[in-house]
Amino acid sequence: MDIFLSINNREQVIKLPVLPTEFKINSAMKNETYDTISQGEIKLIGMEALDSITIQSFFPSKEYAFLRDNEYKGWQYVDIIENWKLRRVPIRLTITDSSINMACAIESFEYGMQDGSGDIYYTLTLSEFKFIKLKQKGV
Amino acid sequence: MHKFYCITNGIQTDITPLVRSIKWRSNINELGNQLDFEIAFNDSRYFPSIPVELGSVVIIKNEEEIFRGIVISKQNSGRNVVSYTCFDYAIYLNKSKEVYQFNKTSAKKAIETILNDFKIPIGKIAPISTVINKIYNNKLVSDIIRDIISTAEKEKGIKYRMEMRQGKLFIENQEDLVIKATFKLAQNIQDYDVTSSISNPSRKQTIENMKNSIKVIDTNNKVIEQRDQKLIDKYGLLQDVMLTEHKDTAKAKNLAEKMLKDLGKVMEENSVEMIGNDSVRAGRLIEIREPITGMSGQYLIKDVNHTLTNGIHRMQVGLGVK
Numbered sequence: 066m067d068i069f070l071s072i073n074n075r076e077q078v079i080k081l082p083v084l085p086t087e088f089k090i091n092s093a094m095k096n097e098t099y100d101t102i103s104q105g106e107i108k109l110i111g112m113e114a115l116d117s118i119t120i121q122s123f124f125p126s127k128e129y130a131f132l133r134d135n136e137y138k139g140w141q142y143v144d145i146i147e148n149w150k151l152r153r154v155p156i157r158l159t160i161t162d163s164s165i166n167m168a169c170a171i172e173s174f175e176y177g178m179q180d181g182s183g184d185i186y187y188t189l190t191l192s193e194f195k196f197i198k199l200k201q202k203g204v
Numbered sequence: 205m206h207k208f209y210c211i212t213n214g215i216q217t218d219i220t221p222l223v224r225s226i227k228w229r230s231n232i233n234e235l236g237n238q239l240d241f242e243i244a245f246n247d248s249r250y251f252p253s254i255p256v257e258l259g260s261v262v263i264i265k266n267e268e269e270i271f272r273g274i275v276i277s278k279q280n281s282g283r284n285v286v287s288y289t290c291f292d293y294a295i296y297l298n299k300s301k302e303v304y305q306f307n308k309t310s311a312k313k314a315i316e317t318i319l320n321d322f323k324i325p326i327g328k329i330a331p332i333s334t335v336i337n338k339i340y341n342n343k344l345v346s347d348i349i350r351d352i353i354s355t356a357e358k359e360k361g362i363k364y365r366m367e368m369r370q371g372k373l374f375i376e377n378q379e380d381l382v383i384k385a386t387f388k389l390a391q392n393i394q395d396y397d398v399t400s401s402i403s404n405p406s407r408k409q410t411i412e413n414m415k416n417s418i419k420v421i422d423t424n425n426k427v428i429e430q431r432d433q434k435l436i437d438k439y440g441l442l443q444d445v446m447l448t449e450h451k452d453t454a455k456a457k458n459l460a461e462k463m464l465k466d467l468g469k470v471m472e473e474n475s476v477e478m479i480g481n482d483s484v485r486a487g488r489l490i491e492i493r494e495p496i497t498g499m500s501g502q503y504l505i506k507d508v509n510h511t512l513t514n515g516i517h518r519m520q521v522g523l524g525v526k
Contacts, residue, residue: 204215
């Protein structure tokens, strides 16, 4: 399994050098509970909410035996993602060996150093980006 | 599933994917429905440009068309959403003034004349034979129509309701507008009656506006009185006096009877919240049985506020006695 992040039709691609120990996609519905006087609460099924995912791992500052990719080093990864944020376009998340391949918006990106290794630990929260197409016809 | 269409410059766009927080309402005292909605707006890439402009036609369709109107105001605030307000075509009757003189014209003919002058398409107008002899000077067109209808209602003792449907004006006998409203919890589940989803019912009964004795004075100064003795014994005497232009005693008596029937009862001001149904509109009649507050029977829908957020349709309904 590998995790890829890319922007603008693979103009720039990051292959995560260290995989997170786990990830979970949060796929929710916006349901509502409605209080009736004759039968108490009933459930109203709403629309689908946007999927979201949080990836927690680190960008290595030096060579490790277990790295899956060594194209960039430490702060370079941070700079790339920071630049992506400024461009205000969706990015694409692809996870091999799974069906996950979705356009995303960066919700938050938290990073910093810990334990003196020089590695940058980060938490990246992404949420689904839906493309909208409007159907038109002459009348 | 409700669908939203917008027609601008001859191009129809399905704007359903962009619309959020839709509200539409109707009130028995107003001719015409109002629709408020918000459209997603964003200046980032990949975001479609919004085709809705002032004067655009907006249509909501579910199983059938439930609203058709004109965008009359637009509000941009910040970066995120644009809100729009629309009214159906009755806005042209509500915003225009005109001078009319009717001389022995039947009510139906008079209303048709007005609607044709303002190019409002006519769906159906009930045959109202009441004769109109009146000059309307510099009055709102909707008020003129309403005055003609209320003259006919007093004479005939029949209630008429007007509403816009699919861009056309209908004036019908209220008794023909009884609705049976249902809702579905999911697509593959049977329909339930909306009254099984009543939430927050409130019922107010009042004799504040009751009249249990009506005196009509005709042109010969003859007084015709109609009273409801049962109501007088119970609530005391509440009397109204009216002058009429009729010389005919029988007509004056008829008028008094019709007024007593209309005003000689306990009035109700009720409100309920229910799961939404498109056919619920002000002026129509709905059957409500709600044992906790004791509502039972046919009620007149006085006002409705529909909201549609996140795929869930709800409504707040104000009810009165018919």
